[in-house]
Amino acid sequence: MTRFYRIALAVLALLLLPGCYDQMNLEDASISLMIGLDMDADNNLVISSQSPVFYKEAREKTESITVKSNSIRASRNKFDSILTGITTGGKLQTVLIGKRLLEQQNWFSLLDLYYRVPKLTETPRIVVVDGEVKDIFEFKPADKPRLSLHIRKLIDTAHMTNNTVVTHLQEFRRQMKDKGMTASLTYLKKEQNDVVVTGTALLNKRGKLMEHFSIMESTMFLVMQRQNPRGASLILNLDEPQEDQAVPDDQRGIRNEISFDIVNFKKKVKTAYSNGKFRFDVGLKMSVIITSIQSDNKEFAKQSQIQFQEKIQANLERQFDSIVERCQKKAIDPFGFGRYARAYQYKAWKPVQDEWGQTFANADVRMHIKVNIKNYGVTDLYSPLDGQ
Amino acid sequence: MKKYALNDITLIQYIMMIHGSQLGFGLLALPADLANYAGMDGWISLIIGWLLAVIASLFIVQLMKKHPDDTVYDLLPRYFGKPLGAILNCCFILYFLFGFFITFIASIGFFKIEFLPNTPNFLMVLLFILPTYNLVRNNVRVLSRYAEITFWGFLWIFIVFMYPLKEAHWLNLLPVLRDGWQPVFQAVNTTCLSFLGFEIGLILHPFLKHKEHAVKGIVIGNLLTLIIYLGVILICFLFFSPDDITSYRFPTLKVLKIIEFRFMERIEIIVLVGYAFLIIRVWTHYLFAGAFGISRLLGKQDHKRYAAITLAIVLILSTYYKPSNIGLRSMLKIFGKLGWGFAFALPIILLVYTKVFAIFRKGAYR
Numbered sequence: 001m002t003r004f005y006r007i008a009l010a011v012l013a014l015l016l017l018p019g020c021y022d023q024m025n026l027e028d029a030s031i032s033l034m035i036g037l038d039m040d041a042d043n044n045l046v047i048s049s050q051s052p053v054f055y056k057e058a059r060e061k062t063e064s065i066t067v068k069s070n071s072i073r074a075s076r077n078k079f080d081s082i083l084t085g086i087t088t089g090g091k092l093q094t095v096l097i098g099k100r101l102l103e104q105q106n107w108f109s110l111l112d113l114y115y116r117v118p119k120l121t122e123t124p125r126i127v128v129v130d131g132e133v134k135d136i137f138e139f140k141p142a143d144k145p146r147l148s149l150h151i152r153k154l155i156d157t158a159h160m161t162n163n164t165v166v167t168h169l170q171e172f173r174r175q176m177k178d179k180g181m182t183a184s185l186t187y188l189k190k191e192q193n194d195v196v197v198t199g200t201a202l203l204n205k206r207g208k209l210m211e212h213f214s215i216m217e218s219t220m221f222l223v224m225q226r227q228n229p230r231g232a233s234l235i236l237n238l239d240e241p242q243e244d245q246a247v248p249d250d251q252r253g254i255r256n257e258i259s260f261d262i263v264n265f266k267k268k269v270k271t272a273y274s275n276g277k278f279r280f281d282v283g284l285k286m287s288v289i290i291t292s293i294q295s296d297n298k299e300f301a302k303q304s305q306i307q308f309q310e311k312i313q314a315n316l317e318r319q320f321d322s323i324v325e326r327c328q329k330k331a332i333d334p335f336g337f338g339r340y341a342r343a344y345q346y347k348a349w350k351p352v353q354d355e356w357g358q359t360f361a362n363a364d365v366r367m368h369i370k371v372n373i374k375n376y377g378v379t380d381l382y383s384p385l386d387g388q
Numbered sequence: 389m390k391k392y393a394l395n396d397i398t399l400i401q402y403i404m405m406i407h408g409s410q411l412g413f414g415l416l417a418l419p420a421d422l423a424n425y426a427g428m429d430g431w432i433s434l435i436i437g438w439l440l441a442v443i444a445s446l447f448i449v450q451l452m453k454k455h456p457d458d459t460v461y462d463l464l465p466r467y468f469g470k471p472l473g474a475i476l477n478c479c480f481i482l483y484f485l486f487g488f489f490i491t492f493i494a495s496i497g498f499f500k501i502e503f504l505p506n507t508p509n510f511l512m513v514l515l516f517i518l519p520t521y522n523l524v525r526n527n528v529r530v531l532s533r534y535a536e537i538t539f540w541g542f543l544w545i546f547i548v549f550m551y552p553l554k555e556a557h558w559l560n561l562l563p564v565l566r567d568g569w570q571p572v573f574q575a576v577n578t579t580c581l582s583f584l585g586f587e588i589g590l591i592l593h594p595f596l597k598h599k600e601h602a603v604k605g606i607v608i609g610n611l612l613t614l615i616i617y618l619g620v621i622l623i624c625f626l627f628f629s630p631d632d633i634t635s636y637r638f639p640t641l642k643v644l645k646i647i648e649f650r651f652m653e654r655i656e657i658i659v660l661v662g663y664a665f666l667i668i669r670v671w672t673h674y675l676f677a678g679a680f681g682i683s684r685l686l687g688k689q690d691h692k693r694y695a696a697i698t699l700a701i702v703l704i705l706s707t708y709y710k711p712s713n714i715g716l717r718s719m720l721k722i723f724g725k726l727g728w729g730f731a732f733a734l735p736i737i738l739l740v741y742t743k744v745f746a747i748f749r750k751g752a753y754r
Contacts, residue, residue, distance in 0.1 A: 016514070021506040090654075118502045121654065122645040170646050171555070178629035342630075343562035 027054075030063070030085030034148035035072070035124075036133035037110060038098030044068045045101075045110075047075035048137040049087065050148050062146050064137045072113050089114075092124040093152040095169070096188070098133040102209040108176055114169050122170040125155050128201040128209065130189040139190060151195060155186050158197040162219040162232045165200050176207065179353045180338025184221070187212055202327065202334050205357060210330040217323050223262065224284070224320065224335060233291065235259040236315050238300075254296040258312065260288040263374060269337075271344040278345065278363040280337050284320075288312075289375040301381045305373050312371045320367040328365070331357035337365070396597040399605050401532035405592055405673065406445075406609030408535035409585030411616060412670035413494050413720075418582055418617065419624035419639045425575035428561050428630050431621055433572050437579025438614040440732065445586045445606040447735040452593035453602070454742065460590035461684040467738075467745060477685050480590075483730045484678035485698060487584070490723045492516070492671040492702065494716050502641065502660060513706040516668070517699050523672050524679065525692040528595045531676060535669050542662050546616065548655060549623055552643045556626035580732070581724035582617060585670065586610060587731035591677045675699075 036048035048066040065082055069075035079087040092114075101107050114120050129136060136147075144150040159166035164186045167175065175183035187201040200213040200221060213221055216235070223232050238256045264287035272279045290308075295301045303311075327334060338356040341349045352359040397405070422430025455463060460480060465473030496512050504512065523534055565572070589606055596602055624639045636642050644656035679695035711719065 013518075016511065021508070022504045118641075119505075122642070123648050123653065168646065170642075174629045174632065177632035177635075179631050339557070339559045343559045346563045346566050 024086070024088065028085050030079070030083045030087050031091050032079075032087050032089050033091060033146070034094045034096065034137075034151065035089070035092060036066075036096040036098070036129075036137055037072070037101055037107075038096075038129075038133040039100040039104065040068070045070060046098075046134065047072060048096075048133060049075070049079055050137060051083070051085075051087070052146055052148075053084075055084075060140075062148070066134055066137060072110060089120050092121055093148055094155070095124050095126045096129050096133050096136060096151075097126065097185075098129055099131065099209060102128065102203065102207060105206065108207045111169065111172075115173060123168045125152060125186065126167050126169060126172050127151070127155065127186045127188050130187060130198060132190075135190045136188075136195060139195065141193070141195075147195075151188070154195065154197060155188075158186070162222050163199075163215045164197050164218050165222065165225075176203075176205070178336075178339065179356055180333070180340075180342050180349075181336035182332040182334050182357065183207070184334040200334075202330075202332055204330070204332050210332050211326060213323065217319075220316075220319060220323060221334070223265070223286075224267070224282070232265075233259065233261045234316075236312060238311050238315060254294060256295045256297065256300050257292075258290065258294075258308070259292045260290045260312075260373075262286050262288055269340050271340045273341075273345040273348040278337075278341055278348070278359065280340065280363060280365045281368060282320075282365065283368045283370070284316075285370045285372070287372045287374045290373060290377055293381055295381075298382060302384075305376075309371050309373055312373075313369050316371065317367050317369045320369065321365075324365045324367070328361045328363070331361045333357060333360045337363065395527050395529050395595055397529055397532045397592070397595050398597055399601045401529075401536055402592060402596050402602070402605040403609045403612065404535040404539050405528075405532045406586055406589060406606055407612040408539065408666070408669035409588040409673040410583055410610070410613040410670075412585070412667050413491055413498065414582035414584075415617065415620060416498065416638045416640045418578075419621050419628075420634055420636050421578045422575050422621060423625070423630070423633045425578060426571045427566060428625055429565055429567075429572050430575055431618060431625070432565075433575035434579050434582075434614070434617055434621060436572070436576050437583055438610060440576070440580065441583035441586055442607055442610050444732045444735060445589060445610055446603065447739055448587065448589045449593070449602045449606055451735050451739045451742065452590065453599070456599050457594050459594055459680075459684070461681050463738075467742060474685060477681060480730070481678050481681035481685065483726055484674050484681060486726065487723060488671045488674035488678055488698070489702065490716075490719050491667075491674065492520075493706075493711060494720060495667050495671070496706075497711070497713070497716055498638070499660070499664065502638075503657075509710050510703065510707045513703055517703055520668060520672055520675065521696060521699055523668070524675050524695045528592065528676075531672065535673075538665050538669065542666055545659055545662050545666075546619065548644065548647065548659055549620060551647045551655075552623055552627050555646065556623070558626060560626055560628075560630050561622075577724070581720065581727060583610065583613065584724070584727040584731055585613075585673070587727075587735075588673050588677060590735075591680060 030051045032049045032051045034050040038046045038048070040046050045068065046066060047069050048064065050062055050064045053061055053063050063083060065079055067075050067078040067082075069078055076087050076089075095111075097107075114122070114124075136151075139147060141147065141150070145153075155164070155166055158164045165184050167183070167185050172183060172185070175181055182205055183203045185201045185203065186197065187199045189196050189198045197215070198212075199215050200218040201209055202211045202213065204210045219232055219234060223234075236258050238258055266283075266285040268283040268285075270281040270283070272281075293301050324335070333356060337360060338349070338353075341356075342353070419430070422433060426433045452458070452460075452463070455466065458466065461477050464476045464480075467473070468476060496509075496516060500507065500509070500512050523531065586606060586609065589602075593599070593602060596605070620640055624633065624643050627643050628636065628639060633639055641656055641660065644659055645654075647655040649655075675695055675698060676691070679691040679698060682694040683689065683691040
């Protein structure tokens with residue numbers, strides 16, 4: 001009798017299996033891997049989506065679609081009425097944002113869907129496109145994998161070599177919501193035959209594009225930003241106006257350039273507040289390995305370690321100062337100095353936390369850089385005996 | 389006479405039972421709740437809440453020590469006489485059953501919203517009721533074995549939680565006590581609900597093999613819970629911005645969403661399934677305590693039938709009654725308030741009562 005009951009129960013349970021109301025068959029799904037948000041010339045929101053096609057008969061392996069719509073959710077209905085499958089966003093890899101959209105007030109709320117619905121992922125990279133998003137979606141490179149995967153990979157590898165930041169949706173939300181910092185996103189551009197990473201886009205608290213860093217500046221920004229910029233490699237131009245130049249400056253093809261990898265890095269921020277003004281003393285201590293010295297001037301290459309260190313220090317300090325200054329001018333704080341202010345000068349921070357950008361613009365930021373050359377590599381450009 | 393001799397559990401099983409009854413639904417929303425009241429100083433409130441829980445636990449052990457073979461259901465009639473004791477027992481039974489009901493419904497609501505938003509409620513309830521019954525129909529020894537094996541078996545979940553630390557921002561925690569002590573104390577109330585579960589000690593004590601270790605056991609059980617809570621809270625605090633953490637309903641799960649390996653994404657789904665194995669202990673223990681109480685009250689040996697009836701009622705109820713998120717929250721709050729009474733205040737009152745009792749009727753009850 002008990003056996004009968006057991007079997008009956010098992011059969012009953014089996015009968016309930018189709019009760020999984022949330023099932024989705026892969027062949028019914030159109031898996032959106034990349035989504036683009038942009039504004040067209042008439043201020044309509046334009047939403048594009050790209051998904052892979054698995055049918056053998058199809059010649060193109062991806063389908064792209066662009067619709068006008070008021071929200072991401074509404075665009076899905078339009079996608080569904082055109083695409084073969086039901087659009088799902090659970091595997092999204094990249095979100096492209098057009099430059100024109102960034103002009104809109106509070107465009108950030110468009111992304112609410114991704115944070116609210118547990119089914120969607122939080123790791124898609126979010127990218128600002130210099131130009132029209134549509135151009136990227138229409139682009140079909142012959143020598144690349146599926147564009148959506150290519151772009152994701154491009155961003156991730158560009159980040160590995162410290163060329164740009166990589167900001168996923170969750171991190172972006174943190175940067176937007178934290179009062180002590182502003183957001184920084186990957187900056188992309190569609191050129192003739194390529195999609196090119198051009199650096200870092202910097203937004204203000206309202207999500208407006210205020211400034212952008214070039215690739216070199218992005219590297220410096222990342223060095224400053226991160227606790228451990230492993231293997232960041234910097235290239236400095238150490239040209240100085242020389243009195244007795246053999247060749248006029250604009251004809252010189254070979255510049256005095258030194259490049260090095262950072263192997264050890266320490267950052268220390270001292271926060272002070274006096275007379276209604278914040279002051280940040282940023283101490284950056286780095287040990288570097290020289291990877292190349294090039295010069296058309298023999299004397300330059302034969303300088304002593306201390307001379308090199310001093311020159312690199314002075315040069316870096318100038319460059320760091322300039323990127324901080326530029327951000328201060330635009331009243332943005334992608335570095336997160338506000339978080340130091342909150343942590344160490346809470347009393348002074350509390351009244352100004354809602355307009356931190358303005359306060360930061362008046363703050364006094366001083367960079368103190370210490371470079372220690374650990375290693376020159378295994379060969380010198382000139383033998384030390386040369387020219388003696 | 390030793391009533392529960394065949395069923396005794398070891399110290400480690402006792403620890404795991406206590407710990408397993410605590411580690412439940414509370415963990416998922418705790419970081420946001422704490423940040424809501426105390427900001428980034430919530431971890432201090434948590435430690436205070438833990439201290440209170442430990443004190444209450446010690447009182448429970450003291451209370452049970454005198455009659456080592458009694459559960460609370462035997463104890464109350466002994467002190468208050470049959471009629472009054474039965475009424476008090478009913479209160480305890482209702483408390484445990486309510487605890488079962490609210491943790492069960494809240495967890496199912498949570499799994500529904502995270503996993504299967506379109507699946508009807510009663511199917512979800514059925515899905516969880518079957519294993520629950522399979523577990524709860526057994527005696528304490530089996531329950532405690534389950535509690536232990538799941539603890540060791542799902543320890544990896546807490547290793548997964550280490551991953552988001554790579555995006556930790558230690559500055560978030562500073563300054564400590566930014567707005568003074570007052571908000572910290574306000575948040576203690578919230579932590580109380582998260583530590584509820586140690587009152588299962590009221591039932592477990594006679595089953596423990598070596599009663600002299602009871603104090604050690606209950607403190608370690610609480611400590612395990614504290615360590616896990618503290619770790620998870622700190623990870624959430626370090627990861628989310630202090631200005632934003634309160635806008636998440638379940639930050640504990642959200643923090644896992646950023647985990648991605650080359651070969652796999654969406655790790656949080658797997659963690660959540662693992663967590664289901666842990667969280668089932670909470671309501672099963674409560675249900676056991678309730679059903680066991682009913683069987684004591686009616687003088688029956690077997691609690692199986694009453695557990696089955698309760699589960700059937702819940703299943704039928706779930707087809708008609710679907711509490712909203714807000715309804716659930718207010719019910720959890722009520723349970724928290726009841727918890728203050730039954731788990732924190734009552735043992736102390738009872739202990740004082742027994743002391744007075746002992747003075748007046750010296751040696752009468754041995």
